[in-house]
């Protein structure tokens with residue numbers, strides 16, 4: 001009896017010892033902190049530094065961030081992160097590069113709000129979460145790290161983050177919003193992109209394995225990249241055009257799209273808006289590039305192919321002036337300016353003193369009606385496939401003033417010079 005008791009206690013003790021070892025000494029972080037302690041002991045020159053090194057306690061370290069609902073234990077291994085003496089050391093002991101941790105207070109910001117990864121984990125593999133397919137946000141590498149800055153910073157800020165700003169510019173000038181919605185504004189043909197960086201869509205669509213490897217097993221980044229680079233990689237028949245972007249442009253777009261996620265940070269974390277930032281450009285031309293250019297073509301010249309569509313290609317819109325019976329450039333400019341100023345011309349404003357007033361107004365109403373209500377593209381061969389591109393309805397996405405300023409811009413795009421020379425040749 002005594003013997004069994006002895007043996008079982010021995011077993012329990014060894015299990016406990018093993019556990020204790022496993023919890024502490026056997027841990028990766030224990031080794032790194034030991035190495036850190038050895039390093040600062042060696043580096044210590046003054047008595048004070050020697051005292052600090054001697055009393056350095058090896059223990060699990062963490063930053064608790066209740067408002068961000070995070071616990072970041074990265075500093076259990078990255079112990080030298082705020083220690084300038086550790087600049088240039090081997091990871092994970094090195095000090096943080098740049099002045100990031102001087103600008104942002106480590107105790108209130110932690111690491112994962114910028115880097116992603118799994119804050120609570122205490123092994124390298126699990127913390128970085130690279131190659132762990134179930135973790136939604138594996139640690140990001142540059143340039144994709146830039147995307148997370150805009151969880152707190154306004155999109156007009158941080159001009160030094162070049163890729164992000166390049167991607168943002170492309171996104172808002174290539175008509176992506178003609179088919180996609182962003183925070184309620186945009187077309188309906190493609191999926192809403194408001195939270196594309198959070199989405200788990202990659203679970204539904206298998207992503208090319210090479211891309212997954214290339215993006216450090218970040219399925220979300222790989223998925224976004226693939227969607228832009230090869231729209232046909234999703235369903236083969238898709239309305240999403242291939243824009244033939246360069247590699248840099250695709251990467252830049254991916255950085256921008258990766259920032260589109262639910263704002264999970266409380267208001268107290270947001271960087272204040274700075275004075276003097278430019279209000280967003282809502283002029284007609286910018287709106288056209290934002291919402292219409294992908295289907296109606298550059299400078300509204302049309303020509304974008306539409307499968308099995310009666311008119312073959314999406315109609316040009318640079319001839320609106322002619323359709324509105326505005327045959328002289330002066331009259332066209334007059335109407336364009338009224339619309340741009342936000343004058344409601346439908347109530348027969350006396351300012352609208354152009355010939356054929358009634359017909360001009362009727363056409364204006366018809367055009368605005370198509371824009372507000374949308375229009376289904378008719379089939380050329382009734383037995384053939386559905387045309388991929390339809391005119392979306394913009395009644396919800398755009399205000400009356402927005403639509404007027406787009407029409408104003410389209411009226412001004414009329415190629416008067418070409419028409420004049422055609423007439424002369426006749």
Ligand code: HEC
Pocket residue numbers: 028029072073074075076077078091092111112115116117118119121122123124127128139141
């Ligand atoms: C268990 C120890 C450990 C933990 C916990 C840990 N790291 Fe690391 N980290 C390392 C080691 C070791 C390296 C260097 C080798 C490597 O890159 O895997 C490293 C490297 C890095 C690098 C540089 C990667 C590169 O590409 O050069 C970054 C950034 C980083 N860690 C961030 C984090 C963040 C953020 C966390 C918390 C979510 C974290 N680490 C948690 C051990 C750790």
Ligand code: HEC
Pocket residue numbers: 074075078081091096097098099100104106109110111112114115142145
């Ligand atoms: C405000 C955002 C932000 C926070 C917070 C932040 N980092 Fe970073 N970190 C960056 C950026 C940006 C870079 C790369 C920039 C550079 O090289 O200067 C970087 C670089 C690094 C690197 C070096 C990567 C390499 O390739 O050499 C490591 C390691 C790292 N961070 C770890 C951490 C850890 C650990 C924490 C938390 C204790 C943390 N960071 C907190 C933004 C942040």
Ligand code: HEC
Pocket residue numbers: 103104109113114145146148149150151152153157158265269270271272273
């Ligand atoms: C969790 C929120 C948060 C994240 C994420 C964050 N910042 Fe900040 N950042 C702040 C706050 C708050 C300030 C202080 C702003 C102020 O004074 O209004 C700030 C200030 C700054 C400043 C100095 C002021 C300025 O605007 O020039 C820089 C530079 C900066 N951040 C860069 C970055 C970069 C780069 C990243 C991404 C790697 C980043 N921040 C991520 C919250 C954040």
Ligand code: HEC
Pocket residue numbers: 170171174175176177178179180189190191192196199201224227228234235237238239240241243253257294295389
């Ligand atoms: C003519 C319409 C159209 C335009 C313009 C368009 N897209 Fe798309 N896009 C789609 C459709 C439709 C899909 C869905 C793919 C499918 O299932 O056919 C899609 C899918 C995507 C996806 C994947 C989204 C998801 O949730 O699966 C991304 C990312 C994307 N588009 C980005 C862009 C960007 C960036 C631009 C501008 C450069 C753009 N799109 C322009 C129609 C369009």
Ligand code: HEC
Pocket residue numbers: 177178179187189288291292293294295296306314315317367370371375376377378389390391392394406
């Ligand atoms: C997804 C592609 C797509 C987008 C985005 C789009 N359109 Fe269209 N639009 C079409 C198609 C296709 C037609 C032709 C419909 C038909 O034949 O009935 C059309 C027709 C029109 C017409 C009528 C042209 C005519 O010849 O009768 C106007 C005006 C128009 N669009 C304006 C706009 C404006 C303004 C925007 C941006 C706010 C826009 N469209 C965005 C596809 C699009």
